[in-house]
Amino acid sequence: MGFLNVHARAEFGSDKMKKVALFGTEHLFCDQYCLEPGQSQKVHAHDSATKLYYVLDGAIEATVGEETRTLQAGDLAFAEPGKIHGITNRSNARARVLVVMGPNPNL
Amino acid sequence: MGFLNVHARAEFGSDKMKKVALFGTEHLFCDQYCLEPGQSQKVHAHDSATKLYYVLDGAIEATVGEETRTLQAGDLAFAEPGKIHGITNRSNARARVLVVMGPNPNL
Numbered sequence: 566m567g568f569l570n571v572h573a574r575a576e577f578g579s580d581k582m583k584k585v586a587l588f589g590t591e592h593l594f595c596d597q598y599c600l601e602p603g604q605s606q607k608v609h610a611h612d613s614a615t616k617l618y619y620v621l622d623g624a625i626e627a628t629v630g631e632e633t634r635t636l637q638a639g640d641l642a643f644a645e646p647g648k649i650h651g652i653t654n655r656s657n658a659r660a661r662v663l664v665v666m667g668p669n670p671n672l
Numbered sequence: 673m674g675f676l677n678v679h680a681r682a683e684f685g686s687d688k689m690k691k692v693a694l695f696g697t698e699h700l701f702c703d704q705y706c707l708e709p710g711q712s713q714k715v716h717a718h719d720s721a722t723k724l725y726y727v728l729d730g731a732i733e734a735t736v737g738e739e740t741r742t743l744q745a746g747d748l749a750f751a752e753p754g755k756i757h758g759i760t761n762r763s764n765a766r767a768r769v770l771v772v773m774g775p776n777p778n779l
Contacts, residue, residue: 567739568743571726592702592722615774619678629674629675636675639677639680639728641678643695663770665702665772666771
């Protein structure tokens with residue numbers, strides 16, 4: 566099963582940002598993060614992994630290192646190893662983000 | 673520099689599919705592949721890496737393993753280690769694909 570539609574896999578949660586696992590190998594995982602207004606992934610860092618956020622829909626505020634920007638569909642943010650990163654939906658609409666992290670800490 | 677707009681980084685080539693490098697670390701690289709009608713990335717495999725294609729714009733025909741499908745914006749294909757994969761733009765319009773591969777063979 567090497568194919569999927571990302572939009573069809575959207576799922577939101579009322580309590581917190583929903584992480585929808587799309588696929589994973591030892592090398593990387595790919596998730597869809599779905600954020601209701603006000604939801605976030607707190608700023609954090611991984612010493613030995615690289616992460617990217619690609620905005621699919623809506624707008625998020627993304628922090629990478631010392632910089633914070635508002636991103637919209639088509640914008641990408643990436644965090645090199647050790648760099649702090651996080652996202653918050655400060656808009657009034659839902660937002661969805663494609664997330665890839667490698668290597669996969671879960672496998 | 674942890675931010676970029678993917679659409680603004682589109683570049684096409686008349687001779688072959690254009691690979692636009694967006695960023696890379698030892699863990700993964702992220703490119704944008706831009707395909708004029710008829711252009712392709714030939715089917716191939718990586719023994720020790722995982723790759724994903726996420727269609728940004730237009731339509732491509734993607735092969736993963738023994739399966740070939742036509743994918744449009746929002747569709748994703750992924751190839752686990754050792755699995756053959758490739759893409760062809762069989763449409764009459766340009767197509768763009770976000771590509772992530774980990775680990776990065778170039779670093």
